[in-house]
Amino acid sequence: MKSRMIExxxxxxxxxxxxxxxxxxxxxxxxxxxxxxxxxxxxxLAERYHVFAxxxxxxxxxxxxxxxxxxxxxxxxxxxxxxxxxxxKPHLIGHSMGGMIAAEMACLAPNDLTKLVLVAPxxxxxxEHPIPDIFAFLPHEFAQYLFYDRAQGEALLTGGLDLKNxxxxxxxxxxxxxxxxxxxxxxxxxxNRRLSKRVYRLTAPTLVVWGKNDxxxxxxxxxxxxxxxxxxxxxxxxxxxxxxPYEQPEAFVTAVTRFLG
Amino acid sequence: MKFxxxxxxxxxxxxxxxxxxxxxxxxxxxxxxxxxKKGHQVYHQYMDQLEYAESVGFDGIGCNEHHQNGYGxxxxxxxxxxxxxxxxxxxxxxxxxxxIALYNPPIRVAEEFAxxxxxxxxxxxxxxxxxxSMDTNYCYGQIPALTRDKYAEAHELIRRxxxxxxxxxxxxxxxxxxxxxxxxxxxxxxxxxxxIPGGGSIETWDFCLDYDYNYSYLSxxxxxxxxxxxxxxxxxxAKRGKDESPYRGAFAQTICVAETDQEAEKLYAEHVSYFYNxxxxxxxxxADAPGxxxxxxxxxxxxxxxxxxxxxxxxxxxxxxxVDEGYVIAxxxxxxxxxxxxxxxxxxxxxxxxxIHVGNMPDWKTRxxxxxxxxxxxxxxxxxxxxxxxxxxxxxxxLEDRLQPEKTIEQARQDGRLPL
Numbered sequence: 063m064k065s066r067m068i069e070x071x072x073x074x075x076x077x078x079x080x081x082x083x084x085x086x087x088x089x090x091x092x093x094x095x096x097x098x099x100x101x102x103x104x105x106x107l108a109e110r111y112h113v114f115a116x117x118x119x120x121x122x123x124x125x126x127x128x129x130x131x132x133x134x135x136x137x138x139x140x141x142x143x144x145x146x147x148x149x150x151k152p153h154l155i156g157h158s159m160g161g162m163i164a165a166e167m168a169c170l171a172p173n174d175l176t177k178l179v180l181v182a183p184x185x186x187x188x189x190e191h192p193i194p195d196i197f198a199f200l201p202h203e204f205a206q207y208l209f210y211d212r213a214q215g216e217a218l219l220t221g222g223l224d225l226k227n228x229x230x231x232x233x234x235x236x237x238x239x240x241x242x243x244x245x246x247x248x249x250x251x252x253x254n255r256r257l258s259k260r261v262y263r264l265t266a267p268t269l270v271v272w273g274k275n276d277x278x279x280x281x282x283x284x285x286x287x288x289x290x291x292x293x294x295x296x297x298x299x300x301x302x303x304x305x306x307p308y309e310q311p312e313a314f315v316t317a318v319t320r321f322l323g
Numbered sequence: 324m325k326f327x328x329x330x331x332x333x334x335x336x337x338x339x340x341x342x343x344x345x346x347x348x349x350x351x352x353x354x355x356x357x358x359x360k361k362g363h364q365v366y367h368q369y370m371d372q373l374e375y376a377e378s379v380g381f382d383g384i385g386c387n388e389h390h391q392n393g394y395g396x397x398x399x400x401x402x403x404x405x406x407x408x409x410x411x412x413x414x415x416x417x418x419x420x421x422x423i424a425l426y427n428p429p430i431r432v433a434e435e436f437a438x439x440x441x442x443x444x445x446x447x448x449x450x451x452x453x454x455x456s457m458d459t460n461y462c463y464g465q466i467p468a469l470t471r472d473k474y475a476e477a478h479e480l481i482r483r484x485x486x487x488x489x490x491x492x493x494x495x496x497x498x499x500x501x502x503x504x505x506x507x508x509x510x511x512x513x514x515x516x517x518x519i520p521g522g523g524s525i526e527t528w529d530f531c532l533d534y535d536y537n538y539s540y541l542s543x544x545x546x547x548x549x550x551x552x553x554x555x556x557x558x559x560x561a562k563r564g565k566d567e568s569p570y571r572g573a574f575a576q577t578i579c580v581a582e583t584d585q586e587a588e589k590l591y592a593e594h595v596s597y598f599y600n601x602x603x604x605x606x607x608x609x610a611d612a613p614g615x616x617x618x619x620x621x622x623x624x625x626x627x628x629x630x631x632x633x634x635x636x637x638x639x640x641x642x643x644x645x646v647d648e649g650y651v652i653a654x655x656x657x658x659x660x661x662x663x664x665x666x667x668x669x670x671x672x673x674x675x676x677x678x679i680h681v682g683n684m685p686d687w688k689t690r691x692x693x694x695x696x697x698x699x700x701x702x703x704x705x706x707x708x709x710x711x712x713x714x715x716x717x718x719x720x721x722l723e724d725r726l727q728p729e730k731t732i733e734q735a736r737q738d739g740r741l742p743l
Contacts, residue, residue, distance in 0.1 A: 131469065198350075198461065198608035236621050243468040243614025250612070251464040 063104060063115075067123065070142035075126035077143055080115040083108030086176070087152035088322070089116070089144060091160030094196065094245035095204075096121040099221045103311040110319055111153070116143045120244035127244045133255040136248055137166040141174070153322055155179040157307060158279075159245055162257065168268075169260040177322055178268045180287065180294075181314075182279055182304050187254035191282050197242065197250055201225075201235075207278040208304045218308060261290045268294040269321040271314065273302030295321065324667065324704050325718060327383030327417050327448075328376030328693065329575065329676045332369050332403075334393040335683035336361060337601040341393075342638065347606035349392040349457040356393065365396070368686050370403060374410050374729075375690055376679075379697035382718075383415035383448065385676055387520075388422050389455070390462040394602045401435045408443035412727040415719045416443050419518050419539060419676070420450020424470055425463045428498045429477035430505070433484040437509045444725025445510035448718075450518040450539070451478060453527075457605065460612040467614030471526070473497045485514040516717045518573065523552055524620045528559045531571070537674065537717045539573035543603060545649035546576060546666040553670045569667075569708050570717045573674035576666060577681055579653035580695040587653045590688055592642045595651055597682030599637040651681075656699035663700060667707050674717070 065080045080097070082104065088111040090104060097115060107113050119139075120127035130139055140163050144152060154175050156164025161183025168178050184193070194207060202216075209215025223230045248255055268291050272284040281298065288294050297317040302309040337348070337356065345352060373384040386403045389395040397403055404418045416439065421432045440447040453459060453474050460467045476495045483491065483503070490504035509515055518537045521527040531538040538556055542549050553572060560567055579595065581587035645651045652662040667675070679696060680689045706712065735741045 127468075197467075197612050198606065200608050203608070236618060239613045239616075239621060240618055241613075243618075246467050246612070246614050247469065250466050251460070 063101070063108070063113075065123075068116075068143070068146045070139065070146045073126075073129060073139070073142060075119055075129055075139065075142070076124060077119070077126075077146070078117045078123040079143070079147065080104065080117075081113065083111055083113050085111045086322070087112045087114065087147075087149045089114045089147075089149070089152045089154050091140065091154070091156040091164050092117065092121070093158030093160050094242060094249065095208075095219065096241050098218050098308065101307075103307040103315055106311060106315040107318065111322070114147055114149070114152075116147075118244060120240045127240075130244070131247055133166060133248050136163050137170050140164070140167045141171060144174075151176045153177045153179070155181065155318065156183060157181040158184055158304065159249060159253075161185065162248065162253070162255075165257060165261065165264060166255075168266050169257070169263040172263050172265045175266050178264070178266045179271060179318055179321065180268065181271045181306060182273060182276055183270075183287065184249065184253045184279060185255070185257045186283060186286055186290075187252055188282065188286060191280055193253060193279050193283075194277075195251070196278070197246060201238070210273065210275045210301050210303045210309055214309070215305070218305075258290060264291055265293075267321075269317070270294050270296045271306060271317055272296070272298050273304060273306045273309065274298050274300055275303045278304040297321075324701075324707055325382045325415075325570075325674045326701055326704075327385045327415065327674065327676050328373065328381040329385040329387075329417070329419075329678055330369050330373055330680050331387070331394065331602075331678065332365075332396040333598065333602045333682055334396060335365065335597075337393050337597070337683075341601045342604045345604070347609055348394055348602055348604045349389075349455075350461045350606070350609045352391070352393050362396070369396075369680070370406055370410075372680060372686065372689055372693070373403075373407055376693055376697075377411045377414040379694055380701065381414060381677070381693075381697065383417045384411065385417035385419055385448075387419050387450070388452070388458070390458045392457065401439060404439050404447075405442065408439055408446070410729040410732075412444070412725060412729060414446065415448050416446050417448040417518070417676075418450055419448070419520050420452050422454030422459060422463075423451050423477035423481060424459060424465055424474040425454060426477065428500060429480055430484055430498075430500065430503060432477070433481040433505055434507075436481075436515065437485070437505060437507045440509035440511055440515050441507050443721070445515075445721040446719045446725075447509070447511065447515040448518055449515040450520055451481075451536075452520040453524075455522070455610075456612045456615040457609045460615055461609050467612040470615060471617070482514065485509060510722060511720055516719060518717075524616055525555070525559075525623050526617060526620065528556050529563075532560065532563045532565055535565075535571075535716070537571060537573055539575070539674070539676070540670075541575045541676070543577070543599070543650065545651065546574065546670055547649035549574060550669055553672070557671055567671070568711050568714050568716070569671050569673035570711060570714050572670065572672040573676060574666065574670050574672045575676035575678055576663075577651045577678040578659065578663075578692070578696060579651060579679070579681065580656060580659050580692045580700060581653075582655060582695075584654040584658055587655070587658075588642050591653060591681065591684070591692070594682040594684040594688070595642070595645060595653075599640060599645070599650075602682055603637055656695055659696065659700050660703050663704055664707065667704065673708055673711065673714075 161180040162185035205215035386400040579591040
């Protein structure tokens with residue numbers, strides 16, 4: 063998938079965007095871990111849609127993280143990127159933290175998107191079902207929460223780097239720290255910025271996708287999202303935890319294309 | 324040289340298998356391990372020891388702020404300092420310090436420090452730590468990436484509040500106050516000496532130099548490892564064209580004194596081991612929230628503070644390693660004198676925070692070690708910086724005619740006006 067740098071208008075944040083395909087515009091917003099080295103589900107979606115996958119500031123090549131501090135900044139930045147790409151009424155797909163941002167975008171400007179897909183989104187909090195604190199995980203603790211197949215997860219999370227090499231480890235540590243530092247602005251210490259108060263504004267047709275075996279955000283949250291968004295449909299994916307697009311790309315892409323049409 | 328006797332106030336009743344059975348001594352430590360009835364004894368014993376340190380001649384007595392942990396029992400160091408202010412009248416009261424990003428609004432710190440300065444007759448040393456990541460981020464919920472920005476704003480507000488003579492409006496990002504108008508104000512002008520405890524963030528050096536604050540390096544890996552970091556600080560001092568007064572720097576060191584080296588091991592080894600194995604048993608995921616340190620600091624690779632690797636090392640350290648590698652300065656007065664001289668010259672520091680109560684050390688050993696240090700070590704180290712002997716920029720300036728409430732109370736007791 064090819065990528066290019068764009069600059070948002072007036073705020074001037076430099077964003078790397080991966081792009082492929084043609085057809086209806088579809089913007090994919092990644093989760094707190096960022097895009098992986100390979101994202102096969104995006105290639106599959108590009109067979110049918112014009113796919114754009116921007117990286118948030120502090121992720122990959124994107125910069126300007128010091129300009130985004132709170133939820134409103136993140137939400138407006140999302141629309142700034144859509145504008146900088148010159149898109150009109152795209153589909154929005156957000157995964158995990160990206161789902162939170164996409165849902166906020168859809169609340170802020172409900173008429174500016176066509177359809178919304180939320181994949182195991184964060185952003186709600188049920189006191190009886192606290193979400194584990196990803197900011198207190200040790201590096202080796204992520205895979206067990208995020209992936210149904212832990213070995214696959216470990217390989218994807220490290221992007222094939224040899225973490226026994228101190229230099230590679232140090233680089234990985236710093237990049238990870240930079241990403242999660244940014245994510246923390248909307249997720250720390252509790253990933254709830256009162257979206258539930260605004261979600262009545264979300265009128266776009268919505269699909270909620272969840273891995274049946276999600277150990278990070280249990281499926282009880284899927285039911286809560288459905289309750290808050292009466293028009294939302296729900297698809298549960300077998301043998302997937304928190305990363306269905308990576309774990310079950312076939313089932314994921316099928317569900318998404320069936321919904322988007 | 325100035326010597327401040329510091330009590331971290333650890334919980335001394337962590338079980339023998341604490342490390343094996345528990346996730347972390349900080350943040351999520353089971354609070355069923357805390358016993359308030361024992362706590363009553365512990366607080367009084369620790370505060371008595373601080374008062375004792377004054378009586379044997381330490382220049383300062385110190386306390387600090389930590390939350391939700393068995394390592395140090397002072398969520399509010401100002402409460403301890405208030406007790407000390409009434410029961411002492413000579414020593415500086417070093418509160419190192421208040422984590423200013425955690426107070427809402429931080430004007431509270433300006434007020435409480437002013438109260439302490441006034442009650443103590445101008446003996447306050449005011450510390451402004453960012454706080455450990457465990458305290459600031461995990462216990463008190465501050466967003467890591469914004470913590471330093473919030474700290475900087477709190478610092479600006481407190482400084483102005485101490486100095487301005489008219490009410491002013493403060494339109495901050497984190498604090499909006501229409502009327503800032505400090506009552507009471509501190510005795511020391513323009514403000515009490517300010518100490519910035521650092522654990523290895525390089526931005527902190529410039530901050531200290533911008534305002535001529537003392538940089539206090541707090542570490543439990545000892546002076547040999549501390550040297551690399553403090554060398555970096557002194558390089559920065561030179562580059563900025565500041566004078567190299569050793570009083571710009573402070574270092575915290577664990578110290579155990581006995582009659583002989585052998586006696587030191589016999590008396591103190593178990594308590595030092597308690598400290599490193601139980602009090603520093605911190606879950607690695609709580610040590611350094613992403614964003615707590617800047618990328619610049621991470622890249623500079625100056626993370627000599629608690630990291631996962633050091634954590635793994637602690638339980639394996641023998642007494643010999645702890646002493647040889649300088650984690651702990653221990654032994655006879657002669658041994659301790661020599662090592663202290665190495666530390667003072669090697670790190671170029673004029674202030675030592677002496678950590679003499681260690682882990683679960685009983686009262687008698689603490690006093691024994693304290694007294695030996697005061698009588699047989701301290702006098703030999705007093706004049707190590709003759710060329711800077713009149714440099715009082717980082718020391719308190721108490722009122723000459725301050726009250727001595729502890730003596731008034733003692734007199735009343737002797738006169739039978741107070742129950743014994």
